[in-house]
Every structure is written in structure tokens, then in C-alpha cells.
Amino acid sequence: MAENKKMVEAITSMDEDFAKWYTDIVKKAELIEYTSVKGCMVIRPYGYAIWENIQRILDGMFKQTGHENVNMPMFIPESLLQKEKDHVEGFAPEVAWVTYGGSEKLEERLCVRPTSETLFCEHFANIVHSYRDLPKLYNQWVSVVRWEKTTRPFLRSREFLWQEGHTIHATAEEAIEETERMLNVYTRFCEESLAMPVVQGRKTDSDKFAGAEATYCIEALMHDGKALQAGTSHYFGDGFAKAFDITFTDKNNKMQFVHETSWGVTTRLIGAIIMTHGDDNGLVLPPAVAPIQVVILPIAQHKPGVLDKAAQLKERLSKIARVKLDDSDNSPGWKFSEYEMKGVPLRLEIGPRDIEQNQCVIVRRDNREKTVVSLDELEQKIPELLAAVHDGLYQKALANREARTYACTTMEEIPAALEKNGDGFIKAMWCGDEACEDKVKEVTGVGSRCIPFKQEKLADTCVCCGKPAQHMVYWGKAY
RNA sequence: CGAGAUGUAGCGCAGUUUGGUAGCGCGCUUCGUUCGGGACGAAGAGGCCGCAGGUUCGAAUCCUGUCAUCUCGACCA
Numbered sequence: 001m002a003e004n005k006k007m008v009e010a011i012t013s014m015d016e017d018f019a020k021w022y023t024d025i026v027k028k029a030e031l032i033e034y035t036s037v038k039g040c041m042v043i044r045p046y047g048y049a050i051w052e053n054i055q056r057i058l059d060g061m062f063k064q065t066g067h068e069n070v071n072m073p074m075f076i077p078e079s080l081l082q083k084e085k086d087h088v089e090g091f092a093p094e095v096a097w098v099t100y101g102g103s104e105k106l107e108e109r110l111c112v113r114p115t116s117e118t119l120f121c122e123h124f125a126n127i128v129h130s131y132r133d134l135p136k137l138y139n140q141w142v143s144v145v146r147w148e149k150t151t152r153p154f155l156r157s158r159e160f161l162w163q164e165g166h167t168i169h170a171t172a173e174e175a176i177e178e179t180e181r182m183l184n185v186y187t188r189f190c191e192e193s194l195a196m197p198v199v200q201g202r203k204t205d206s207d208k209f210a211g212a213e214a215t216y217c218i219e220a221l222m223h224d225g226k227a228l229q230a231g232t233s234h235y236f237g238d239g240f241a242k243a244f245d246i247t248f249t250d251k252n253n254k255m256q257f258v259h260e261t262s263w264g265v266t267t268r269l270i271g272a273i274i275m276t277h278g279d280d281n282g283l284v285l286p287p288a289v290a291p292i293q294v295v296i297l298p299i300a301q302h303k304p305g306v307l308d309k310a311a312q313l314k315e316r317l318s319k320i321a322r323v324k325l326d327d328s329d330n331s332p333g334w335k336f337s338e339y340e341m342k343g344v345p346l347r348l349e350i351g352p353r354d355i356e357q358n359q360c361v362i363v364r365r366d367n368r369e370k371t372v373v374s375l376d377e378l379e380q381k382i383p384e385l386l387a388a389v390h391d392g393l394y395q396k397a398l399a400n401r402e403a404r405t406y407a408c409t410t411m412e413e414i415p416a417a418l419e420k421n422g423d424g425f426i427k428a429m430w431c432g433d434e435a436c437e438d439k440v441k442e443v444t445g446v447g448s449r450c451i452p453f454k455q456e457k458l459a460d461t462c463v464c465c466g467k468p469a470q471h472m473v474y475w476g477k478a479y
Numbered sequence: 480c481g482a483g484a485u486g487u488a489g490c491g492c493a494g495u496u497u498g499g500u501a502g503c504g505c506g507c508u509u510c511g512u513u514c515g516g517g518a519c520g521a522a523g524a525g526g527c528c529g530c531a532g533g534u535u536c537g538a539a540u541c542c543u544g545u546c547a548u549c550u551c552g553a554c555c556a
Binding site: 010017019020023027028034035036037038093094115144146148149150151152155156160162228229230231232264265266267268297298299300301302303329330331332333334335336337338340349351353354361478 | 480490513514515516517518529546547548549550552553554555556
């Protein structure tokens with residue numbers, strides 16, 4: 001490629017300026033467009049198609065685990081939001097309010113849902129009477145609004161799309177089991193569909209969801225070494241049930257409070273995909289969620305037979321993959337760059353020379369490896385290559401995370417490790433005291449990400465105060 | 480929300496210091512030639528200079544306000 005004759009402005013190199021690289025990608029891969037309202041973006045067809053694939057796969061997993069979809073209103077009366085004290089304190093600073101209906105001022109202002117626990121609780125209180133009504137395993141795919149001060153496409157927007165699961169159970173054990181089950185669903189989805197390794201763990205008390213007894217999360221490490229929370233699952237105990245009076249009569253004719261959970265993932269996952277797999281040529285999409293899995297590019301397409309052959313291949317391969325044929329009259333080189341920018345996992349080149357030999361050339365997006373494939377073997381080869389791209393992406397992301405995970409036993413080692421090797425996860429022991437958690441952040445710049453389920457004993461004492469350690473914690477700089 | 484930067488054609492920018500008819504490259508349209516890593520030629524189209532006020536005979540340019548985007552902090556999926 002003639003570096004100094006680029007006709008179109010290239011994207012910023014990720015090593016040079018990761019933040020700019022990110023915004024270049026979301027714009028140039030046509031995922032989003034900004035609007036005139038801060039923090040509210042248009043998700044364009046190509047970006048939305050990624051979300052639709054995420055939705056389709058996850059929704060299938062939710063159905064398999066017995067969940068039903070519902071739809072709650074987008075407005076929450078102030079009095080309802082205020083029923084659970086911790087919850088309202090957590091969310092009040094970032095809710096948007098509706099105060100007028102037409103030209104009439106409302107008696108009670110309505111908040112635009114930042115999350116729907118309160119609506120589900122009100123509803124559950126109405127419909128649950130007996131242990132026979134339990135559990136209720138509900139989910140909804142909606143958008144929510146949080147009036148963020150700093151916004152970034154996909155990572156932090158004022159309105160974002162998500163799913164929120166809300167379930168109620170007869171016992172604490174069942175609810176805890178649900179919380180763990182859904183965290184595992186998310187983990188499996190991230191690894192199997194997004195090729196993104198995650199760390200499972202529990203949030204520290206200072207970091208848990210407003211109103212929750214325990215918040216679990218999956219944490220991913222981005223290419224630049226910053227952490228991103230990819231999903232959460234909360235156990236509420238009976239706190240909300242008491243605030244909203246959600247009771248049922250058990251087998252012994254005694255009144256009981258339900259035990260509740262909620263869990264969610266958002267369009268932030270698209271940001272995670274970009275920052276986990278992307279490179280200097282653009283987006284790199286995991287095959288499971290790529291809107292186009294194979295792009296067919298005819299070479300010398302004006303020559304007789306080429307376009308016909310390409311169209312035949314598209315027809316044939318559409319049975320086994322999401323396929324696009326680009327027969328526009330842009331040059332082949334232009335198309336190569338375009339579909340690399342858009343992260344299409346496989347490119348299939350078909351030209352006169354190939355047709356003569358009953359073959360085509362397939363190029364992987366992740367490593368640009370070229371394979372010459374007989375046209376008779378495409379039904380076997382394409383799924384193999386898509387799987388290989390997935391594995392390649394997962395292994396690369398895992399290797400990046402491992403190379404950027406540092407065990408530290410003293411406070412001084414933390415900034416030193418980050419300075420020497422670049423940002424990443426710090427593994428260090430913690431006594432459980434919030435004061436130490438704050439101090440680590442203040443002194444070293446890394447916050448607690450989670451207390452991982454897979455514990456290691458790196459030392460006997462807290463990295464900060466030297467008192468006996470309770471947990472090994474993952475720390476990091478977060479998006 | 481605090482500090483800083485930016486806003487001129489779809490994209491990237493020049494023009495602002497020193498006020499005087501809005502420019503360049505890419506892209507776009509049409510025709511022709513091309514086609515295995517961002518092709519070439521010719522002819523075209525496209526702008527309330529982010530928005531609102533003000534100063535001035537005259538504002539992209541000076542002043543005030545406001546909105547959006549980016550960066551760094553504080554807060555968060």
C-alpha cells in the first residue's frame with residue numbers, strides 16, 4: 001500500500017491515540033452518528049444490526065433459562081422511585097424529569113426510567129399472592145436514560161439500549177442461584193459469541209448497585225489496558241420486597257416477602273467489542289454477531305462470467321452464513337479497505353483466474369491470512385474459517401489480558417507495574433476496609449473492579465494497611 | 480460539574496491575528512477508460528461559516544450568550 005498516496009483519511013493509529021482511534025471507528029464503520037442532544041446518538045443500520053444479533057442470541061439464552069419478556073412504561077412517578085431509600089439516593093443525581101404534559105404542569109413529576117426495579121416491584125406486588133405464583137422470571141429489552149455528565153458513544157450515553165431481567169423468588173437460595181445463573185449466561189455469551197474473556201466477581205460494597213445486597217459483575221480488559229464492566233447481576237434479598245410490600249402466602253399459610261434479583265447488559269457491549277478486537281485497519285467483529293460474516297468481492301467484475309459466478313456464490317452461501325456481495329464499481333482495493341474498516345470476518349475474492357480453476361481466495365480479517373479454497377468445499381471451509389477467526393480473536397484478547405495482569409504486594413509496586421508495562425489489571429490483597437479501597441485509588445490511580453470468584457492468595461496482608469487480608473481484588477482504571 | 484481545545488460543503492482542513500463577493504484536497508453526479516490492496520481523465524453539483532444576540536456602512540473574522548464534539552479530572556452500565 002502506498003502510504004503517502006492515501007486518497008481517504010486513514011483512522012488514527014490506536015497506539016498513537018486510543019481515544020481518537022475509538023471515535024474514528026464508531027464514525028467510519030458507520031455504527032453511529034451524533035445528534036443535536038448531548039449523549040444521544042443515532043445507532044445506524046450497521047451498528048444496530050450488531051445489537052440485533054446480540055439481542056437474538058441473548059434472548060434465546062434467556063428463554064432457555066425460563067424467562068419471559070415484558071414491557072414496562074418509561075415513566076416512573078417520583079413517589080414510586082422514592083420508595084426504596086438507597087435506590088433513590090443512587091439514581092436521583094442522574095434522572096431526567098418530565099414536568100409538563102402538553103401545556104399543563106403535572107401534579108407529580110415523572111422520571112424517565114434510569115432502571116426499572118421500582119416499576120417491576122409495583123407490578124409484582126399486584127400480581128403475586130401465593131407461593132404458586134412464584135417464581136416470576138421477567139426480562140425487558142428497552143432503553144433507559146441517565147443524565148451523564150461525560151458521554152462517549154456506546155460506553156456512556158444518556159440514553160442507552162439494554163435488557164433488564166427482574167425476577168422474584170420464594171427463597172433467598174433460589175434468588176442467589178438465579179443471580180449466579182445469569183452471570184454465567186453473560187459469561188458464556190461474552191466468551192462464546194463475543195470472543196471476549198471476562199473475569200467473574202463481586203463488587204465491593206462501595207461499588208454495588210443502589211439498593212442491592214450483592215452485585216456481581218463480569219469485567220473485561222480492553223486492548224489499551226483499561227477495564228470495562230460488561231454485565232452485572234444483582235441480588236436484592238428482600239429489601240425491595242419490604243419497601244414495596246411484595247408478599248405471598250407460603251405452604252404453611254404464612255406471609256413471606258419475596259427475594260429478588262435483577263441483571264443487565266447494554267449497548268456498551270458494542271464498545272467492548274470495538275476496544276477488545278479492533279485494530280489499526282478498523283473494526284474487527286466476532287463472527288457470531290457480525291452483520292456480514294462473509295463479503296464476496298468480485299475481481300475484474302466487468303469480465304464475462306465474474307458477476308454471475310459471484311451472485312451464484314452469494315445465493316449458495318447465504319444458506320450457511322450472513323453474506324453480502326459488493327458489486328459496486330469501486331475498485332477492489334477500495335473494497336478491501338472498506339470491509340476491513342467494517343470488521344467483516346471473512347472476505348471472499350472471486351476473479352477470472354479463480355473461476356478458471358474452480359476456486360476462490362478467502363482472507364481472514366483477524367490476521368489477513370489468505371486461503372485458496374475450492375468452490376466445491378465452501379460449505380465446509382467457511383464455517384471452519386469463521387470458527388478459526390473466533391478462536392483467534394479470543395486467544396489474542398486473552399493473551400492481552402494475561403500480559404497486562406500484574407500481581408502486586410505493595411502499594412509502590414502498583415504504579416511501577418503500570419508505568420513499566422502499561423495499564424492493566426492489578427491483582428492485590430485487600431482487608432475489606434473501604435478506607436483502604438479509597439486510599440489505593442487515591443494513591444495509585446486504580447479503583448477496585450471486583451473480588452474475583454477465582455481467588456488467589458498473593459500475601460497474608462492488605463496491600464494498603466498491612467492488616468490481615470480478606471480477599472484478592474482486581475484493580476484497574478475503568479471506562 | 481470543574482479545567483482546556485474545537486465547530487467553515489458528506490469527510491479532512493485553509494481563511495479569523497489586520498472585518499470588504501467563501502477556498503483547497505478527498506468524496507458526490509455524468510460519460511469514458513480501469514479492476515488480485517483505497518485507479519485515471521473530462522465535465523458538473525454542492526455552503527443560513529454550529530445556533531442566537533450585539534458592534535459596524537459591511538462580520539466566517541470583533542464582543543456576549545448558548546449548543547455540540549474531543550481531552551483531562553470528579554460521578555457512573
